[in-house]
Structures are given as C-alpha cells and as structure tokens.
Amino acid sequence: MSSLYLHIPFCERKCLYCDFYSIESRAPMEGFLDALEREIRAYKAYGALEPVSTLFLGGGTPSLLSPPQLERIMGSLREHFTIAADAEVTLETNPGTVSGRTIAAFRSLGVNRLSIGIQSFRAEELRFLDRIHDAHQAEACVRMARAEGFANVSVDLIYALPGQTALQWEETLSRALSLEPDHVSAYSLIVEQGTPLARLVAEGTVVPAAAEQEAILYEGTMAVMKKNGFEHYEVSSYARPGFTCRHNIAYWTHENYLGFGPSAHSFWMEKNSQSAVRWANVANIASYGGFLGEGKLPVTMREDIGRAQMMNERLFLGLRSGGIDLHRWKNDFGAEFPAAQRNLAADLEGEGRLILGGDSIRLTDHGYMMADEIAARLMI
Numbered sequence: 001m002s003s004l005y006l007h008i009p010f011c012e013r014k015c016l017y018c019d020f021y022s023i024e025s026r027a028p029m030e031g032f033l034d035a036l037e038r039e040i041r042a043y044k045a046y047g048a049l050e051p052v053s054t055l056f057l058g059g060g061t062p063s064l065l066s067p068p069q070l071e072r073i074m075g076s077l078r079e080h081f082t083i084a085a086d087a088e089v090t091l092e093t094n095p096g097t098v099s100g101r102t103i104a105a106f107r108s109l110g111v112n113r114l115s116i117g118i119q120s121f122r123a124e125e126l127r128f129l130d131r132i133h134d135a136h137q138a139e140a141c142v143r144m145a146r147a148e149g150f151a152n153v154s155v156d157l158i159y160a161l162p163g164q165t166a167l168q169w170e171e172t173l174s175r176a177l178s179l180e181p182d183h184v185s186a187y188s189l190i191v192e193q194g195t196p197l198a199r200l201v202a203e204g205t206v207v208p209a210a211a212e213q214e215a216i217l218y219e220g221t222m223a224v225m226k227k228n229g230f231e232h233y234e235v236s237s238y239a240r241p242g243f244t245c246r247h248n249i250a251y252w253t254h255e256n257y258l259g260f261g262p263s264a265h266s267f268w269m270e271k272n273s274q275s276a277v278r279w280a281n282v283a284n285i286a287s288y289g290g291f292l293g294e295g296k297l298p299v300t301m302r303e304d305i306g307r308a309q310m311m312n313e314r315l316f317l318g319l320r321s322g323g324i325d326l327h328r329w330k331n332d333f334g335a336e337f338p339a340a341q342r343n344l345a346a347d348l349e350g351e352g353r354l355i356l357g358g359d360s361i362r363l364t365d366h367g368y369m370m371a372d373e374i375a376a377r378l379m380i
C-alpha cells in the first residue's frame with residue numbers, strides 16, 4: 001500500500017507564520033491543473049505497483065478548488081492509480097472558503113475526511129495570525145461538514161501565541177472540543193525563517209512565547225485531551241479511538257508515498273530493501289509547470305537514504321509518534337534494536353520519559369515534552 005499527497009498551492013491570503021509554498025492569486029489554476037495531470041501521468045508506473053491506501057490534498061488551501069477542478073484531479077488519479085475502496089481521503093479545508101454545497105460536492109467526489117484549519121476561536125488571535133475567517137465561520141464549517149455527512153473531521157489549532165495565557169488557550173481548546181471533532185492537531189506557534197512573523201520578531205515588534213509558557217500550555221493540552229477521551233498518538237496529534245490520521249502515520253512509519261505539486265516530497269523504498277530514495281519538487285508554480293511542459297519531472301532535490309539514516313529516521317519518527325516498533329525494526333533491518341540504544345532507553349525509562357516494552361519503545365507525556373532531545377540522545 002502507498003500514499004499520495006497533492007499540494008494545492010493557492011491561498012486567499014498568506015498567514016503571518018506560514019512557510020508552506022503557496023501564492024495568493026488563483027489566475028494560474030488551469031495551467032497548474034494541466035501540469036498536475038502531467039505529473040500524475042508521469043508516475044503511473046508506481047500506480048501499477050501498489051494500491052493507494054491514503055490520499056491527502058494539502059497546501060495551500062485545497063478547499064479553494066471548485067468541485068469540477070477537484071473532479072478533474074480525482075479522475076486523473078483514478079486513471080493512473082488504484083485507490084483502495086477503504087482509502088482515507090483527506091482535504092484540508094479553511095473556514096471562509098467553503099459552503100455546504102461545496103462540502104457536499106467534495107464528499108460526493110470521494111473525500112471522506114476534512115482537516116479544518118481553525119487555529120483559534122479568539123478574534124484578536126485570528127487577526128494576529130492573518131487568518132481570513134472568524135470564530136463563527138470556523139464553527140459553521142465544522143457543522144456543515146457534519147450536516148453533509150462527514151464522519152471524520154479533524155481540526156487544527158495553534159497555541160503558544162505571543163502573550164497567550166493558559167486561560168485564553170483553554171477557551172480555544174474547549175470551543176473546539178464542544179464541536180466534537182474526531183481528531184485535533186494542536187501545534188505550538190513556530191517562528192519559521194523568511195515569514196513575516198520572523199521579521200516582526202527580528203525587529204522586536206513581536207516577542208514569542210517563552211519556552212516555559214509553551215511547556216505549560218502543552219502540558220495543559222495533553223491533560224485536557226486525555227480527559228476528553230482522545231489518544232495522544234504523536235507530539236501534536238490527538239484522536240478519538242479509531243480516528244488517527246492514517247496518512248500521517250504512513251509518513252512516520254516509512255511507508256511509500258508520492259507527492260505531486262510544487263514543493264511536494266516523495267519517499268520510496270523498494271520491497272525487501274533497507275534503503276530508500278526521497279525527492280522534492282521545485283517550490284515555484286511557474287517552474288513546476290515549465291518542467292512538466294517540457295516533459296521533465298519537476299524534481300530539484302533527490303537523496304539516497306542508506307541503512308544507517310533509515311534507522312535514525314525510524315527512531316526519530318517513531319519516538320515522536322506511536323513508538324518505535326521493535327518487531328518491524330528487526331524485520332526491516334535484519335537486526336535487533338541496538339543494545340547501546342536500549343540501555344539509554346532504560347535510563348530514560350527510569351526518568352519517566354519513555355516506556356521500554358517488549359514490542360515497542362514509546363514516549364510518556366513527560367517524554368513528549370522533550371521528544372527531539374530524547375531522539376537526539378538515542379541516535380545511532
């Protein structure tokens with residue numbers, strides 16, 4: 001089984017903190033769709049290898065696609081890939097870009113999971129982040145999704161905004177939970193290089209939340225989510241039973257995936273191999289169309305991932321998500337999890353940071369708070 005990611009690089013307006021590739025004009029949409037179809041066709045040999053178990057339309061703002069545009073994309077995918085009957089098909093949706101009619105149309109085209117970018121329910125925070133919607137539109141979007149029959153709805157939230165108090169974050173979190181989502185992704189605000197937010201921070205206009213405050217908010221989030229019956233299955237991801245994001249889990253467990261569209265990444269490992277290839281598309285819509293127009297793939301980065309790097313990635317990704325699967329480790333690498341790392345893990349277990357089981361090594365909530373540090377300590 002493999003996964004597909006489609007990057008739809010259009011947004012109404014760039015958000016203050018965003019470093020994903022997207023443009024504010026939809027004028028190049030038709031040219032983009034032509035190029036996307038060419039790219040999908042160029043990978044049809046992969047389509048013959050494995051059926052697709054998850055498909056994720058991200059961006060950018062895929063909910064800016066009109067139903068006929070989405071129909072065109074889905075038609076092209078179905079022509080060259082076998083989408084499994086029970087595939088998880090997610091569309092990232094921004095409040096303020098959809099109506100009940102478009103949501104219904106997306107569902108009729110095979111989308112069965114909406115990931116709704118709410119981020120906050122507080123007016124001043126939404127303004128600060130430069131989001132195009134308000135709290136009312138966010139709530140309406142979730143209600144429309146339910147009304148149109150979506151049984152799998154996720155919401156994205158952001159915490160640790162400059163000056164944000166625990167009470168303010170709790171307000172957003174509890175309003176999100178009152179909408180009964182199946183899945184919540186709660187990210188701390190990261191100051192990414194090259195964003196308008198980074199400029200404001202550099203000139204001293206904005207002071208990011210202190211690490212201690214971020215830790216307090218994260219700890220509070222974990223407690224609230226647990227109390228509300230959500231499984232914490234990745235650093236920033238929480239799911240009701242049966243609603244983990246299969247697509248993201250595929251990324252974190254080294255399953256094969258192809259990414260289409262500008263800036264999309266792909267990962268492919270041949271069967272019974274201990275190494276893999278990762279590649280990335282050019283992050284520019286004009287160049288992307290240009291390459292494909294000339295019959296070339298729009299790839300600008302390609303790296304071979306050898307056995308040692310695969311092991312370290314498996315360790316890092318596993319710790320940040322559901323744990324390192326020790327059986328799969330042995331199967332894939334033909335060796336037990338290294339004794340030196342196991343001893344280090346035992347020390348960390350003594351500190352209450354992780355649980356060292358017979359089948360897996362996974363972080364505790366206490367460990368999640370320093371996931372990257374722990375992964376760095378365990379590197380091979």
Ligand code: SF4
Binds near residue numbers: 020117
């Ligand atoms: S809507 Fe999403 S992709 Fe677009 S600018 Fe905002 S955060 Fe970035």
